[in-house]
Amino acid sequence: MKATGYLGAVLGTALVTIVLAPFHTGINSTTVALIFLLVVLLVALFRGSGPALVASVLGMLSFNFFFLPPLYTFSIAHAQNWVALTVFFTTAVAVGQLSARAKRRAEEAEMAKQELERLYSELRDAFERASEAEALRRSEKLKSALLDAVTHDLRTPLASVKASITTLLDEARGSKDAVVLDAESRLDMMEVIDQESDRLNRFIGDLIELARIEAGELQLRPRWGAVDEIISTALTRAEPLTAQHKIEVEIEKDLPLVRVDNRAVSEVVYSLIDNAAKYSRVNTTIRVTASRGDDEMVYVAVEDMGKGVPAELRGRVFDKFFRAMRDGDVTTCAPSGTGMGLAIAKGIVEAHGGRIWIEPRRDGPGTRICFTLPIGDEEQV
Amino acid sequence: MNDTARILVVDDEAQLTRVLRTGLKSRGYDVRTAPDGATALETFDEWQPDLVITDLAMPVMDGLELCRQLRAVSEVPIIVLSAKGEEKTKIEALDLGADDFVTKPFGIDELFARVRAALRRASSSVPAQATTVLEVGVFRADLESRHVTVEGREIHLTPKEFDLLTYFMRNAGKVLTHRTLLKAIWGGNYVDQNEYLRVFVGQLRKKVEPEGAKPRYILTEPWVGYRFEPGNPSL
Numbered sequence: 335m336k337a338t339g340y341l342g343a344v345l346g347t348a349l350v351t352i353v354l355a356p357f358h359t360g361i362n363s364t365t366v367a368l369i370f371l372l373v374v375l376l377v378a379l380f381r382g383s384g385p386a387l388v389a390s391v392l393g394m395l396s397f398n399f400f401f402l403p404p405l406y407t408f409s410i411a412h413a414q415n416w417v418a419l420t421v422f423f424t425t426a427v428a429v430g431q432l433s434a435r436a437k438r439r440a441e442e443a444e445m446a447k448q449e450l451e452r453l454y455s456e457l458r459d460a461f462e463r464a465s466e467a468e469a470l471r472r473s474e475k476l477k478s479a480l481l482d483a484v485t486h487d488l489r490t491p492l493a494s495v496k497a498s499i500t501t502l503l504d505e506a507r508g509s510k511d512a513v514v515l516d517a518e519s520r521l522d523m524m525e526v527i528d529q530e531s532d533r534l535n536r537f538i539g540d541l542i543e544l545a546r547i548e549a550g551e552l553q554l555r556p557r558w559g560a561v562d563e564i565i566s567t568a569l570t571r572a573e574p575l576t577a578q579h580k581i582e583v584e585i586e587k588d589l590p591l592v593r594v595d596n597r598a599v600s601e602v603v604y605s606l607i608d609n610a611a612k613y614s615r616v617n618t619t620i621r622v623t624a625s626r627g628d629d630e631m632v633y634v635a636v637e638d639m640g641k642g643v644p645a646e647l648r649g650r651v652f653d654k655f656f657r658a659m660r661d662g663d664v665t666t667c668a669p670s671g672t673g674m675g676l677a678i679a680k681g682i683v684e685a686h687g688g689r690i691w692i693e694p695r696r697d698g699p700g701t702r703i704c705f706t707l708p709i710g711d712e713e714q715v
Numbered sequence: 716m717n718d719t720a721r722i723l724v725v726d727d728e729a730q731l732t733r734v735l736r737t738g739l740k741s742r743g744y745d746v747r748t749a750p751d752g753a754t755a756l757e758t759f760d761e762w763q764p765d766l767v768i769t770d771l772a773m774p775v776m777d778g779l780e781l782c783r784q785l786r787a788v789s790e791v792p793i794i795v796l797s798a799k800g801e802e803k804t805k806i807e808a809l810d811l812g813a814d815d816f817v818t819k820p821f822g823i824d825e826l827f828a829r830v831r832a833a834l835r836r837a838s839s840s841v842p843a844q845a846t847t848v849l850e851v852g853v854f855r856a857d858l859e860s861r862h863v864t865v866e867g868r869e870i871h872l873t874p875k876e877f878d879l880l881t882y883f884m885r886n887a888g889k890v891l892t893h894r895t896l897l898k899a900i901w902g903g904n905y906v907d908q909n910e911y912l913r914v915f916v917g918q919l920r921k922k923v924e925p926e927g928a929k930p931r932y933i934l935t936e937p938w939v940g941y942r943f944e945p946g947n948p949s950l
């Protein structure tokens with residue numbers, strides 16, 4: 335690289351000399367000097383300061399030898415030409431050094447810029463990797479928290495089943511100091527097994543439904559239906575749960591039909607009634623209402639006269655596995671739910687383009703959960 | 716075994732207390748149940764049960780708080796029902812003085828065995844305190860001369876090993892957490908020095924266990940601590 339720089343300086347100067355020498359009488363010496371300066375400048379820009387210096391010296395010698403009289407000698411006749419030669423040489427050296435330095439600076443600046451860009455992209459990659467890892471870690475943490483909740487809920491009924499079945503087995507095997515059960519106790523154990531298996535099955539069913547909603551695979555089969563029919567289906571299904579509560583139903587007359595998956599929406603109403611029954615004392619009232627809003631929506635609400643949900647927990651009741659009352663009201667002996675009912679309800683309502691929210695009951699303590707269903711567009715039929 | 720021993724079962728799972736009540740009653744125990752710690756304490760005050768079986772996660776007052784409050788007023792044996800995933804809470808409960816634990820889901824036999832052991836321990840541990848000689852199972856320790864025999868064979872222990880063994884003997888059958896043992900033998904500053912304990916238990920085992928690879932007396936409760944089973948002198 336270095337050698338070619340010097341070679342360039344020698345060749346450049348030689349070329350100019352060869353081209354211009356035959357015309358030395360026709361062109362004045364200032365033009366020749368300027369052309370040599372141009373060579374120095376070019377060499378400086380492309381080859382650096384060393385070659386530029388060589389080009390300056392060669393240029394000066396060639397200028398003197400071929401163009402300044404007396405020609406073909408290194409002696410100089412006129413004092414004026416001494417001045418010209420000195421000015422040429424000084425200018426050539428200065429131009430060469432300055433332009434080479436400027437070039438070096440530019441190169442250094444360019445390198446610094448590239449280095450900066452490299453650092454920046456490395457840093458950005460590192461940040462990206464770190465935030466990905468953080469997101470992954472968070473989602474892993476969430477997953478493991480959910481897994482804990484799920485396994486706890488799966489194991490709880492299993493614990494009762496296992497204890498019952500081993501008691502029955504113990505007796506059936508008739509070992510030395512085996513348990514002796516009377517008919518009633520035996521029935522008791524079998525009932526526990528029956529009920530707890532149902533509970534497990536319900537829990538697993540809910541898990542699957544929730545997974546479907548989360549994966550966006552909820553299969554809705556919308557068809558035109560009457561809100562009062564949807565509500566009454568839910569109420570009939572919920573009868574065993576609400577036997578010890580008073581039920582009040584208030585449905586506005588002439589409600590428009592809604593185009594929804596009737597079974598799914600009825601499931602939502604059932605969940606809300608189930609919740610209301612669980613979290614309020616016996617002999618209190620559960621109210622189910624439906625009315626038309628100003629916004630082309632039908633409003634359905636279920637309210638209970640329980641303790642209500644504290645304001646700070648209201649945002650979380652629709653989170654899966656969250657049970658606001660798990661650590662609260664023990665006056666109800668009903669088995670706690672799966673913590674998925676409201677999460678599923680939310681999924682179903684939102685899949686229909688409605689929304690669901692929780693608020694305190696308007697006249698007295700208690701909870702009111704309300705959801706909306708858009709009134710179907712006739713043209714979509 | 717006292718046939719009419721009173722057992723208080725505490726769990727917020729109504730179905731489980733229902734099963735345990737039936738099972739324990741059929742074995743001749745007198746059983747009461749409580750859905751949470753607060754109710755359990757009331758029942759305890761009024762009824763003075765011989766044994767408490769309690770769940771850990773409960774509303775109003777959880778199993779840990781119940782253990783703490785019971786230990787403040789009584790030495791009643793406590794068996795903790797824990798689920799996988801509650802290891803930390805289980806160890807805390809044992810640190811607070813619970814005697815034993817059963818992991819859910821459990822077979823009723825396992826629970827019965829723990830109940831029998833806890834009741835037996837409670838009825839036999841009373842006279843050991845005033846005397847200068849501890850005799851538990853095949854172990855005999857003279858607290859003054861510091862002589863120890865196992866199945867009649869004399870063994871020589873360093874002072875710390877002697878302290879550890881006598882602590883085990885005083886708490887035979889109980890699950891003792893690492894923390895509890897370290898605190899009892901080395902003091903409160905050493906509660907996290909599990910390796911001390913490992914070394915000393917290892918040395919003690921070499922001296923008392925007939926088969927090093929299969930400990931018979933000083934049993935490891937994985938991740939929790941140790942349980943001392945003093946053996947049966949008649950065997």
